[in-house]
Amino acid sequence: MASTTSRRRLLTIVACCLALAGCADDPVLDRPAQPAVTVGSGNTTESRIVAQIYAGALARSGTAVKADLSLGDRATYLRDLDATQVTLVPEISGALLDYLEPQASQRKPDDVYAALNRALPQGLSVSDYAMAEWGPELVMRHEAAQRIGSIAHLAPKCADTTVGTTAEKTGLQELSIVYGCTFGSVRIYAAEDLPDALRRGEVQAVILPPDSPALSDSGFGALSDDKYALGANYVLPLFRTGSLDDAQIRILNRVAGELTTADLRDLVEQAQRADVRSADVTRGWLDGHGF
DSSP states (O other), rough: HHEEEEEEEHHHHHHHHHHHHHHHTTTHHHHHOOOOOOEOOOSSHHHHHHHHHHHHHHHHHOOOOEOOOOOHHHHHHHHHHHTTTTEEEEEEEHHHHHHHOOOOOOOOOHHHHHHOOOOOOEEEEEEOBBOOOOOOEEEEEHHHHHHHHHHHHHHGGGOOOEEOOTTOOHHHHHHHHOOOOOOOOEEEGGGGHHHHHHHHTSEEEEEEEETTTGGGOOTTTEEEOOOOOTOOOBBBEEEEESSHHHHHHHHHHHHHHHHHHHHHHHHHHHHHHTTHHHHHHHHHHHHHTOO
């Protein structure tokens, strides 16, 4: 009887050991749990939209994601990145380079991207930039914009042109340096009043901020800026170095390959409506692009 009991105990121990060995070889149980990725954003509508696109694309690929939106201005969310409170935030290539290196002279998109990589503080990285551009534009009435086409073609007539801009006079110096376009007269307006000034004929051109709804107005047209005097301002993710694996970076690069200026402008306009949630807007974009 004692011998039978001993054999049963031995078989039980062997069975447990085999079970444990099997568990140890299980790749699912063996895989360490990945920490959640925290996607932050600045206070602007476009920053929140892009952050939600990044968060949604990563979540749909199996990443545990948390969103921490409207963190504040650039200085604030850069501190949060440094303090490891967030993993990644949306950024704008040219604007971030200007912030980090105000004297940077690069203008073309790839040159700006390379310079930005060199200028980033230790511990921060960027991946591919999207074709979504988010920067100021020089705008005229549709007929004039169609006829003139580009800032380079406007340059010889700039001395006879009145331009409207905001108190910051964004881009005026750069237009003069790059194209020799020095406007004969400059009028200062609040950003929201610039489109009406152009409609009323008080000015012949305006420099509009990227979030102006007037950029989608069929009565207006933006002049092409082939030399990037107003900056190469492309959307891209800024993240803590080593915080994302290769698969997660590939997801962000896939977003970069899909997101266009027209997409982003449309998403921002939808999100600015009182009855539309930005999460619903970005969900539709993700669905439509197969994420």
